[in-house]
Amino acid sequence: MAKEQTGQDATRLPHDQIEQIQLEGIKKTLVRCYENIPFYKKSFDDAGFDPYSFSDLSELSSAPFVTKQDLRDNYPYGMLAVPMSDVREIHMSSGTTGIATVGAYTNYDLDFWADCFARGIKFAGGGPDDIVQVAYGYGLFTGGLGAHYGAIHSGATVIPTSAGNTERQIRILRDMGSTILCCTPSYAMHIADTALEMGIDPAEEFHLRAGIHGAEPFSDNLRAELERKLNYKVLDIYGLTETGGPGVAVECLEQNGLHLAEDHFFAEIIDPSTGEVLPEGEWGELVITTVDREACPVVRYRTRDITRIIPGDCACGCTHRRIDRLHGRTDDMLIIRGVNVFPSQIEDVMKTFNQVSSWYQIEVDTDERSLDIVTLKAEVNPGFDIDSTGAIERLQRQISARMKTELSVGIKVRLVEPKSIQRSTGKAKRVIDKRRTIK
Ligand SMILES: [Zn+2]
Known part of the structure; x- marks a missing residue:
């Protein structure tokens, strides 16, 4: 078989079924964290939180938070819930502001990461007939390989250009007929501007159908300019090293919020000053619990990203709830x-x-x-x-x-x-x- 499409579409599950998956997954995650990661044992005990009696998703709000600092304090392997022999790959945050945070993946973790990114490609209408050019940096940064695995998982062809060498990037976009471009929005703009300087009109000479652009917040007006210059649809993607990289949430063609991959991530929105969980629709800090991540599970990770859960269903038919486009991190504010x-x-x-x-x-x-x-x-x-x-x-x-x-x-x-x-x-x-x- 040359190219394979994946089977059941997880993005169309009825929401009560998604909640059942979340409950079962988080039950196991809490116990695994408690029994395998000394940090969680101490933090649950200190908070009087009993992982063994967890029986309803609403009870998660009584579990303590985990912060980036906690992950740093446990550098390099303190947050690992599996033996090293089960770890296949390791990524790290850039660490520009201090010690890096480490993200490790088992085979299963790599598989569902690929699936989550692939949802973005499928939302864009992409599949086996598409050529995905990955111009995110490859390496410890999760952008490059996340997009790469996602493209392969979607059945598309991948061209791993990585970031940089912009003129070659442009020639490849034009000559190879790439239909989906994955990179940061600012790099996409640089590609468009450089192409114009080279006398190449990307709107005419590229073959792009979509760009999946994340890793930095960007405005709707910048999106509109990119779409005009490159003649394609721009979809936002969200994720962070601490929760396993890009693919936690991806925008669909409605361009009205990013669908969470709720079968793998449980999202809460809290008031950043009090820690109280806020109702659907209200803006606050996004808190993520991984449902089934094996190597580096997180329970109530404070992302410092400000967003809200958008109430209501999306016209695209995906049943997973949406977060609003991000204004930025609390520390960028x-x-x-x-x-x-x-x-x-x-x-x-x-x-x-x-x-x-x-x-x-x-x-x-x-x-x-x-x-x-x-x-x-x-x-x-x-x-x-x-x-x-x-x-x-x-x-x-x-x-x-x-x-x-x-x-x-x-x-x-x-x-x-x-x-x-x-x-x-x-x-x-x-x-x-x-x-x-x-x-
Ligand atoms: Zn949608």
Whole structure:
């Protein structure tokens, strides 16, 4: 058999059946964590939580949380629930802010990870006739191999370009007829812009049907620009190393929220300050419990990502509940003179001005009175005359005024020449917070 399609469609199960899978899976997970991972034994005992008496999903809210710091404290193998002989693969978070967190996978974990990513490819209408170009970085980062395994699982052909070498990336997109592109949204934009500079119109000469873009939050306006430039549909994908990589939730073609893979992940939304579980529809911090992950199960992992469960059914027919598109992590959230604002919200307002490109950086500093000053440095689009002093100042004032109206924060705008902000093949560096650095 050349290419194989998977059997039963898990995305169409009746929701009560999904809840039964969750209950059975989490029952086992709690006991496995308690008996195999000293961290959970101590944390459950300290909280007076009995894993053996768990009999209803609602009881999970009395289990203690696990944080990224807990995972770091147990570096490298402290959170492993299986013997090393059962571990097939290991990934790690980038560790830019400290010790890396480790994600290990058994054969089973790799299989369902592939299945979860493949759901995104199938939501995009992809399958054996598709060519998936994976331009996420391969390596310890979960993006590259997650997309790779997902593409294979979906029955598609995979081209593992990895990130970088953008001109070759573009030639492959054009010559090989890639139909689905997997990479960060900012790298997709860089690919589109570079193609145009090379005299290749990606909307005409590429063959893309969809892009599955995750690993960083992006605004609806940036999505619209990508779709226009590359003539395809952009689907958002969510996941994190601590829960096994991309595929925890994936958007469908309705583009109205990301379907959780609820047969593998149980989601709660909590008030980040009190830890109380919030009702469906309310915004808060996403907390994930893995239903059946073997090597590195997590119980009530605080993702620090802010979203909500979208009430109601999706027109696509997938029965798994949806989370809303993410504004960003709680630690990306800027608190500017007491007002909470996410970089993606600033991007959204900025993108309503068609003279401005998608390349920007937000600089946060304090003035001599210790008040926060935020400066948005953004590139103008090629063709806009940056030397025309009056025009540039007028535009900067207009953008700043709209930020004030929409977001209630004062933001200074400094427009710069095209290509003066550094490009990234992975996650773009959007915020430079000088308040947190020692001067
Ligand atoms: Zn849907």
